[in-house]
Amino acid sequence: MSFFNDIVIFLSLFSFAFSQETFNSKIFLKTSITEYAENSEIQLKECLIEEVQLQCTSWRFAVEANNLSPWRRIPEECVNYVKDYMTGRGYQFDLDRVSNEAGVYARSVELRGDGKDVWIFDVDETLLSNLPYYAEHGYGLEIFDSLKFDEWVEKGIAPAIKSSFKLYEEVLSLGFKVTLLTGRSERHRNITTYNLIKVGFHDWDKLILRSSEDLKKTALVYKSQKRNEMIEEGYRILGNSGDQWSDLLGSSITDRSFKLPNPMYYIP
Amino acid sequence: MSFFNDIVIFLSLFSFAFSQETFNSKIFLKTSITEYAENSEIQLKECLIEEVQLQCTSWRFAVEANNLSPWRRIPEECVNYVKDYMTGRGYQFDLDRVSNEAGVYARSVELRGDGKDVWIFDVDETLLSNLPYYAEHGYGLEIFDSLKFDEWVEKGIAPAIKSSFKLYEEVLSLGFKVTLLTGRSERHRNITTYNLIKVGFHDWDKLILRSSEDLKKTALVYKSQKRNEMIEEGYRILGNSGDQWSDLLGSSITDRSFKLPNPMYYIP
Structure with a gap:
């Protein structure tokens, strides 16, 4: 100075x-x-x-609010801010609020009970937390390295996001069918299943992963197509929880969708 | 204590x-x-x-993030928080950022130049600010009183939101046609026109207000229908700016839409 x-x-x-x-x-x-x-x-x-x-x-x-153009990493001056948010009470507050709001909505929905009432959950940063990985990689400051991230995924040790687990249990108990729709690749089906079960998730109806032909699609297109297919099969998608806008927008949008917080990365 | x-x-x-x-x-x-x-x-x-x-x-x-159920007023414990945000630098920062992001996008769009390239702007809390009114009514704590608000509208003294004015000028100069799509009633056409012109807005292509048959529709339905009609008439809606999610979601959603901040009220 x-x-x-x-x-x-x-x-x-x-x-x-x-x-x-x-x-x-x-x-x-x-x-x-x-x-x-x-x-x-x-x-x-x-x-x-x-x-x-x-x-x-x-x-x-x-x-x-989905106002930004696609971004590859967080602004350098916000590293400590994002770290403080993710490891402090702010992130927990936001997770709890979105889970509670989704719960209020889920309880208000009248289900037909014909096995076609569906709630969709994304996996990463929605049911499972990759915070231990991102804590080692600058909380989103480092450019995403798919090889390193795959190594982390293959450990199968991602913890559950507790507030989402609470919502998951509630949605199941209300009689929704649960579909997990993730951007992870089909080759990670076993480890993803293992990880989810290890931290308590159970009784999902479908786990949809990216097949080889989906790998080059944006998440927005891939997830929209999968929702379209579900609608064609007669399912009613009544709720949708995801941390990316590409989990929630596109076609076959649900009446209410729930955007979990994630200031660490952006998936188009 | x-x-x-x-x-x-x-x-x-x-x-x-x-x-x-x-x-x-x-x-x-x-x-x-x-x-x-x-x-x-x-x-x-x-x-x-x-x-x-x-x-x-x-x-x-x-x-x-559009996670809340419809709400009628701000939480009582957040009155000072909302006041500080709206009258302090936070709101200005957020307005500037959304305007800048929209500008970056607008400049990147290739226009056909056939008079069918459209940018939609909402009016209240998007082009015009009703902050002077809300400052007198608890920054959203008081339940909305349409009679009192109409009195305010009829004064025609709402100031421009400067960052939106900057974007408006840029969008016009790039060659977009501008449509103003507002939830205000058709009977406020003259005063709205007067107010907009007085604070500098000019050369819009259309100003769409709610006709008597639109008055009972939600903003989401009314604005979606108006966008649908525009698409049917051959317009390409390339950008959309609004402070409510009901300005931006529904049908005929644009590729990029821009959510201006507004923690004071919610319009379904």
Whole structure:
């Protein structure tokens, strides 16, 4: 902070000009100057922190409201902001709220009970959390590395997102059929099943993964096609939970869909 | 804060037990106790403020991500939060960001130039700001009163939202046709035109207002129908800006739509 050092030096020289003053008053003046400079430095730091906080909150809003163009990584100045959000209470608050809202809606839906009432869940950052992986990769600052991420997936140790687990149980108990619609590849069917069961998920009706012909499609197109097929088969998709807008938009959109928070990555 | 008073009394009695101590040490102890209690009270207050901040930020995210069931007014505990956001820099940051993002997208679109390339703007809280009205009505805490709001509309003094004005000018200069699609009633056509022109808007192609048969429709249905009609007439709706999800969802959804922030009210 050379700016403040300059001010201290300038004001020290200024105080020197009044050297006819008593020793005590000079010390007092110098102390005041140093304190002033230190306080100003603290104030400037606080202003900068507030500025970054405002900018990154605004960025996160733009993510959650689907206002941003496709983005490949989080803004560098928001790394600590995203880390604090994901590891602090903010993320938990948001997860709990979306799960509770979805629960209120699920209980309000009248089911026909013919086995065609469906709730769709995405998997990553919806039922399973990859936060342990992203914590090791800058919370979204690093460009996505599919090889490294696959290694993580193949460990099968992703924890459950607790609030989603609560919703999952409720939706099942209300009589919905649950379909899991994930962007993961078909070759990860076994490890995904293993991981889901290990952390408590059970009794889903279908687990739909990307086949080889789906791999080049955007998630928006792939997931829309899968929903279209379900509608053609006579299913009524009544609820949809996902952390990406590409889980929720496109065709065969549900009456109510629930956007879980995710400021770490974007899938088109 | 009787809890703290109790602590002070308890600790004062505790200090009294050590009355064989010198006068100075008793004063010191009492001062420390009072300071401790005051500090704890300040800490508790700070915790409560932080808690409300977290809860209301989470609520605002749920609004902007379209996760909430229809709501009639803002949560009572969030009045100050919403006021601070709307009158502070947060709202401006968010408005600027959505306008900039929309501008980036608008410049990237290849127009056919046959007079059928359209950008839709909503009016209230998109081009015109009703913040002066809502500031007088609890920033969304009061249940919406259509008579009072109509009185405000009929004054024709709503200011422009500057960042939207910037986008509006850019979109026009790029060659888009601009359609204004508002939930306002047809009987407010003249005053709405007057207000828009007074604050600088110009050269729109169409201003669509609710006719008497539209008045009972939800905004989602009414706006979808109007977009459908435009598509049938051969228009390509390339961009859409609105502060409500009912401006943007439904049928004939655009490739990119832009959700302006609005934590004050919800229109289904």
